[in-house]
Amino acid sequence: MRKQECVAMLLAGGQGSRLGGLTRKRAKPAVSFCGKYRIIDFTLSNCLNSHINTVGVLIQYKPFLLNSYIGLGSAWDLDNPYSGVHILPPFLGEKEGSWYNGTANAVYQNYEFIDFYDPEYVLILSGDHVYKMDYTLMLKFHKEKNSEITIATVQVPWEEASRFGLLTVDGDARITEFTEKPAQPESNLASMGVYVFNWSTLKQALIADAEDYKSQNDFGKNIIPQQLKQGKRVYAYEFQGYWRDVGTIESYYQANMESLRKGHFLNIFDPKFRIFSNEDILPPHFVGSTAEIENSLVCNGCIIHGKVSNSIIAPGVYVGKEVQIRDSILLPCVKVHDGSIIHKTIVGENAEIMRHCFVGADGHIASDQEGITVVEDNHIITEGSVIEAGKNV
Amino acid sequence: MSNAIGIIYANSETDNLQGLASERPIAAVPFGGRYRILDFALSSMVNSGIRTIGLVTPHHYRPLLDHLGAGKAWFLDRKDGGLFILPGVFHGLTGNNHTFCIKDLENNMEYLDKDFAENVVISSGNQIYNTNFKNALEFHNDKHADVTLIYKNMNNSSNLTDEIFLEMEKDHKVSTIHNKKGQQRKSLVQSYFVNMLIIRRAILLDIIEKYSSIGCIDLMDILSTNLKVLKIYGSPTCSLIGTIRKVKDYFDRSMELLDLEVRGRLWLGVDQIHTKIKDNPPTQYTSQAKVTNSLIASGCTIAGEVVNSIIFRGVMLEQGCKITNSIILPKCHIHANAQTDYAILDKSVKVNGENILKGTLHNPLVVLKKTVI
Numbered sequence: 175m176r177k178q179e180c181v182a183m184l185l186a187g188g189q190g191s192r193l194g195g196l197t198r199k200r201a202k203p204a205v206s207f208c209g210k211y212r213i214i215d216f217t218l219s220n221c222l223n224s225h226i227n228t229v230g231v232l233i234q235y236k237p238f239l240l241n242s243y244i245g246l247g248s249a250w251d252l253d254n255p256y257s258g259v260h261i262l263p264p265f266l267g268e269k270e271g272s273w274y275n276g277t278a279n280a281v282y283q284n285y286e287f288i289d290f291y292d293p294e295y296v297l298i299l300s301g302d303h304v305y306k307m308d309y310t311l312m313l314k315f316h317k318e319k320n321s322e323i324t325i326a327t328v329q330v331p332w333e334e335a336s337r338f339g340l341l342t343v344d345g346d347a348r349i350t351e352f353t354e355k356p357a358q359p360e361s362n363l364a365s366m367g368v369y370v371f372n373w374s375t376l377k378q379a380l381i382a383d384a385e386d387y388k389s390q391n392d393f394g395k396n397i398i399p400q401q402l403k404q405g406k407r408v409y410a411y412e413f414q415g416y417w418r419d420v421g422t423i424e425s426y427y428q429a430n431m432e433s434l435r436k437g438h439f440l441n442i443f444d445p446k447f448r449i450f451s452n453e454d455i456l457p458p459h460f461v462g463s464t465a466e467i468e469n470s471l472v473c474n475g476c477i478i479h480g481k482v483s484n485s486i487i488a489p490g491v492y493v494g495k496e497v498q499i500r501d502s503i504l505l506p507c508v509k510v511h512d513g514s515i516i517h518k519t520i521v522g523e524n525a526e527i528m529r530h531c532f533v534g535a536d537g538h539i540a541s542d543q544e545g546i547t548v549v550e551d552n553h554i555i556t557e558g559s560v561i562e563a564g565k566n567v
Numbered sequence: 568m569s570n571a572i573g574i575i576y577a578n579s580e581t582d583n584l585q586g587l588a589s590e591r592p593i594a595a596v597p598f599g600g601r602y603r604i605l606d607f608a609l610s611s612m613v614n615s616g617i618r619t620i621g622l623v624t625p626h627h628y629r630p631l632l633d634h635l636g637a638g639k640a641w642f643l644d645r646k647d648g649g650l651f652i653l654p655g656v657f658h659g660l661t662g663n664n665h666t667f668c669i670k671d672l673e674n675n676m677e678y679l680d681k682d683f684a685e686n687v688v689i690s691s692g693n694q695i696y697n698t699n700f701k702n703a704l705e706f707h708n709d710k711h712a713d714v715t716l717i718y719k720n721m722n723n724s725s726n727l728t729d730e731i732f733l734e735m736e737k738d739h740k741v742s743t744i745h746n747k748k749g750q751q752r753k754s755l756v757q758s759y760f761v762n763m764l765i766i767r768r769a770i771l772l773d774i775i776e777k778y779s780s781i782g783c784i785d786l787m788d789i790l791s792t793n794l795k796v797l798k799i800y801g802s803p804t805c806s807l808i809g810t811i812r813k814v815k816d817y818f819d820r821s822m823e824l825l826d827l828e829v830r831g832r833l834w835l836g837v838d839q840i841h842t843k844i845k846d847n848p849p850t851q852y853t854s855q856a857k858v859t860n861s862l863i864a865s866g867c868t869i870a871g872e873v874v875n876s877i878i879f880r881g882v883m884l885e886q887g888c889k890i891t892n893s894i895i896l897p898k899c900h901i902h903a904n905a906q907t908d909y910a911i912l913d914k915s916v917k918v919n920g921e922n923i924l925k926g927t928l929h930n931p932l933v934v935l936k937k938t939v940i
Contacts, residue, residue, distance in 0.1 A: 209849035210865070248639075434851075442848035443866075450846045455640075457834040458600030458864040458877075459850070460825075468856055471849040474601075474865050486849075 176256040178228045178291040180313060180370075182221055183284070185277050186214060186301035187234030192422045194566050195522055195550030196505075201233065202421075203301030204240040206505045206523060208433045208442065209473045209488045212243060213420060214301045215451045218250040218259075223447055224309035226297065228257035230287055232280045234264060234273060249452035262287060276391030282380040288373060296376050298369040298393060304429055305366070305417035306447055312370055312411045321409040322375045323401055325349065326368035328417045338364035339394045341410050349408045354394050363410065365394065366417055375406065423543045427520060430486055430503050434469060456489055464495055480510070494529075502534070505551075518563065522551035533561045570685040571704055571765065572648070573612040576667055577605055577692035578625035578655040583813035585933040587913060591630040593811055594692035597896050597914070599824055599833075600864040600879055603634055604811060606842045607697060607833075608690045613641050614838040615700035617688060619648030621678045623655045623671045634843055641841050651678050656783070666691055666762055667786035673775050679768060687771055689786070691762040695809040695820055697833050697840060698763070703802040706739075707765045712800040714770070714790060716741060717763040719804050720756055731787060732757040733801050741799040744791040758801060760787075761808050770797065807832045818911065818931045821877050821894050825860055847880050855886050864897075871901065885920075892928075910934060 190202025197205060203214035221229050229252060233240060246252075247259030262284050264273050274280035281288075281298065288296060295316065297309060307326070316324040327341055341363045342351040352365075371379075379397050383389050389396045402408055418429040433442065442449055456475025461467065466481045473489040480497030487493070491504045494512040502516050505523045510516060514527050517534035527533060533555065534547040545563040549555065553567060561567055577594035587596050594605035605622075612620055620643060624631060637643075638650030653675035656668065667689060672679065679687065686707065688700055698717075707715040718733050734743040735758065744760075764786075778784055790799060807829065809820040823829045834840060847866030852858070857872040866881040871888035879897040884890065887904040894911045901907070902920040909926035913936040918924065922940050926932030934940065 443851075443868075448846060449848070453844065453846070455839060455841055455844065457830065457840075458862045460827075460830065461858045461861050461863060461873075463860040465859060467852045467858055469854040470852045472852065472863070473849045483854075 176291075178257060178293045180226055180228075180295040180297055180309075181288055181291050181293040181373075182226050182229045182297040182299055182309075183281050183288070184214075184217060184229055184231045184299045184301050185280065186240060187232050187237075187274055187280060188302065189235040190302060190421065193426060194423060195548050195553075196423075196426070196520065197236075199236065199551050200239040201235045201237060201301075204243055205426075206488055207304060207420065207426075208430055209471045209486050210453055211442075211449060211451050213304060214240070214244070215250075215449055216304050216306065217299050217301055218244075218247070218252065219449045219451075220305070220307050220309060221299075222250045222252065222450065224307075226309060227252065227254045228260075228291055228293075230260045230262045230284060231301070232262050232274065232284065234280070237261075237263060243452055245452065250450050257291070260287065276389075276396075277393045278380060278383050278389075278397050279391035281376075282384050282391070285377060285380065293373050296371045296373050298367075298371065300367040302419070302421060303367065303417060304420055305413075306415060306441075306444075306449070307368070307413060307417075308447075309368075309370075312368070312413075315411045316370045316409070319347070319409045320407065321370075322372050322406045323398070323408045324370040324411050325398070325408065326366040326413050327363045327410045328366050328413050330362055330364045332359065332362050335359035335362045335364065339367075339398075340364055343410045347410050347412070349402065349410050352398050352402055352408075354399075363412070365398075366413060367394070367419075368413075369393065369398075370411075375401070423520070423546055423548060427503065427544075427546050431484075431501070434471065434484060434486070454489065462495075465493075488523075517547075518545055519547040519549060521549045522553060524552045525549045526554045528555060528557040528559075530557060531555050531559045531561070533559075534563045535560050536563055571615075571617055571688050571700070572679075572682050572684045572686075572768070573617045573620040574623065574653070574672070574687055574689045575605070575608050575612070575620065575692045576623045576655075576671070576689070577628075577631060578623050578671070579666065579691055579693045584811070584817065585814050586935045587814070587817065587911070587933060590936060591627060592625040592692075595630040595634060596811065596817070597879060598695065598811075598817075598821065600862050600877055601845075602840060602842045604695065605631065605634070605692050606840055607695050608692050609641050610838070610840045610842075611696060611698045612688060612690070612700065613643065613841065614697075615688075615704070617700070618643070618645060619651070619682060619684070621651040621653045621675065622692075623653045623675070625655055628652075628654075636843070640843050648682075653678055668783050669775055669778050669781075669786055669789065670783050672771070673779055676772075676775065679772055679775075682768070684768055686765050687768050689764050689766065693811050694762060695811065695833070696761075696806050697836065697838055698804055698806040698808075699838055700763075700765070703763075703765055703804070706800070706802045710739070710800050711798065712765075713767050713797040714799045715765040715802050716744075716760050716790075716799065717765075717804050718758040718801050719761050719806075719808060721759050731760040733760055734758075735801050739800050739802065741794065741801050744787070744794065746787070746791065758803070761804065762810075763804075765802075814911070814931060814933055815929065818894065818909075822875070822892075824862055824877065825875065845880060853886070871903075888918075894931075907932075913938075916940070 186203040190197040252259045420426040459476035462479040465478045475490040479495045488506040490507040492509045501518045509526045511529045513530040519534045643650040655671045850867040853870040856869045864880040870886040871884040874891045883900045885903040888901045889906045893907045905918045907924040910932040917939045
């Protein structure tokens with residue numbers, strides 16, 4: 175064991191129920207994103223690019239696919255001799271044991287893990303955000319301000335502000351007020367769910383929180399307001415850059431589609447800040463003589479014979495002849511057979527769409543979730559089916 | 568558990584690749600969008616359960632080692648066994664005409680000496696194939712053979728390096744080894760040796776010791792002189808095998824990949840070809856892109872027209888450029904309105920706007936690494 179300056183705790187246990195069919199078989203961090211990536215790649219790659227070598231991944235909901243994807247962490251160079259990735263599921267103690275009951279409770283139950291590395295700082299991360307961030311800059315800010323808790327923040331549009339935890343700061347970036355999802359937002363500075371704590375402060379806060387039976391054991395709802403009330407030095411670190419919460423079908427779809435836009439903030443082509451992933455080795459993709467591809471991302475192992483526009487095609491996808499794919503996201507190993515039309519749809523992993531289907535047809539009634547259709551993982555759509563826009567199948 | 572270790576001769580040299588192999592051995596020449604030629608031999612061995620592989624390197628081995636690292640991508644970073652680099656003999660200016668030079672092994676006796684495996688699988692490193700050696704190893708054990716030569720029935724040997732073919736008795740025991748190097752080809756179906764063999768480790772050690780006084784001698788020559796003494800058998804294979812000797816071979820073998828059947832037999836089966844992972848982003852097509860009948864690797868940005876071509880990783884094709892019947896190696900940058908036809912562009916070539924590069928089907932144009940046109 176070696177003492178680490180900073181240990182990261184990655185909260186990856188949530189079900190992500192708002193992603194519906196996409197998280198029925200896997201935890202949200204293991205959902206495919208932007209073709210070849212999975213959502214957790216961004217956070218783990220941030221750790222690598224920030225030289226944070228000790229990462230505890232707190233898991234609970236359907237962990238198998240997530241665990242096997244993370245493995246030893248070697249895809250993110252996190253297989254280090256003295257630290258590395260640790261998968262932390264709920265466990266039994268001598269007398270009792272329980273499921274993780276809230277984000278703070280999950281970290282509390284693993285305080286022995288953090289103590290093992292005896293860090294100065296603990297970085298709390300969330301496995302369901304898409305962003306590129308150098309955590310060392312935030313740590314530097316934390317030290318400069320002699321802060322006890324630092325919350326990473328980002329400016330969000332006013333109309334969306336009420337979806338987030340909002341902060342009010344004074345002239346020195348010290349936080350004066352924190353409100354979780356207020357109906358009437360007084361600020362548009364939102365918490366990203368990324369925190370740096372002094373380990374001593376966090377430990378005390380977690381113990382106090384665990385003893386409070388009324389608490390929901392949540393960082394945003396309980397720990398942060400409680401610490402502010404006690405007058406702790408809590409600062410806001412303003413993050414400049416691309417950050418997206420992909421917790422809903424709509425935001426997941428939008429964030430994926432944004433990556434098609436040239437020169438947008440999440441530059442996956444940047445060689446200085448690369449995003450790594452645990453990819454299967456597949457041959458280059460083949461574009462057949464009847465194919466037409468425009469304004470799209472296409473990954474390895476695909477075979478494309480049809481027409482693809484404004485879409486994201488993940489590894490190992492098959493697109494048959496006379497197929498039209500528009501404004502859609504095809505997740506890994508999807509098969510679309512001859513003559514089908516897919517419009518504004520997220521097709522789940524290993525799903526198969528037989529011949530002459532029409533997925534995402536305009537319905538007669540106003541469609542749900544902005545008209546985005548979702549086909550669940552492993553689902554087979556029989557020949558000739560018509561699925562209306564906004565449906566989940 | 569495999570009872571064999573592997574040796575790959577990655578030091579075969581040629582002057583016929585017009586610069587594609589001047590800075591690198593043939594084994595390290597990029598192939599098929601994201602692979603190098605060596606990946607095929609290496610993956611075939613790994614997929615056959617061989618976990619100890621020695622690689623005979625040529626004098627310019629930097630690109631090879633750059634690609635291999637510790638062998639992690641082939642699961643060869645092991646405590647027990649793994650990847651071993653066997654520095655080959657430096658042949659001076661004359662080059663090496665042997666396929667399996669015994670001197671190369673003599674210099675690396677330690678590797679053969681310290682292992683406990685019964686057999687050694689030896690392959691050349693300039694062939695494109697996806698073969699599982701399990702059947703041949705079983706055959707070798709069943710026959711209690713000293714040596715098993717792997718052959719393929721073909722009516723011409725244009726796909727092979729050396730024109731060695733075998734004559735066999737009914738039980739597959741080899742009776743004659745014909746070495747037709749340099750002689751005229753006949754269009755008969757013959758059992759051509761495909762530069763892969765299995766030999767008992769003890770016998771290989773014996774041969775190396777006995778022939779140590781002779782400078783450079785090919786293992787195949789030794790086997791044909793000792794045909795009566797050793798139990799040499801032939802085991803057939805029907806895998807696809809393509810040897811890269813000259814530019815035309817490289818071009819044809821590459822273009823064959825556009826055929827689904829070839830890709831199926833090489834890539835889409837149970838045994839995968841492994842290669843170094845680069846973690847490239849997906850390939851981006853802009854709204855001006857027009858691509859037909861082509862293989863495109865990851866990390867490219869495509870705004871131009873691509874027809875019947877193979878595009879490697881990280882290539883940039885600007886708007887209005889036209890790539891037809893060409894092979895574009897990694898990190899090339901083709902500017903607006905440039906055209907290539909029957910061209911092979913080595914790594915990091917930059918073609919400025921409005922240029923037209925034109926080769927022919929029988930004589931593809933090769934542009935050297937890092938050239939700016």
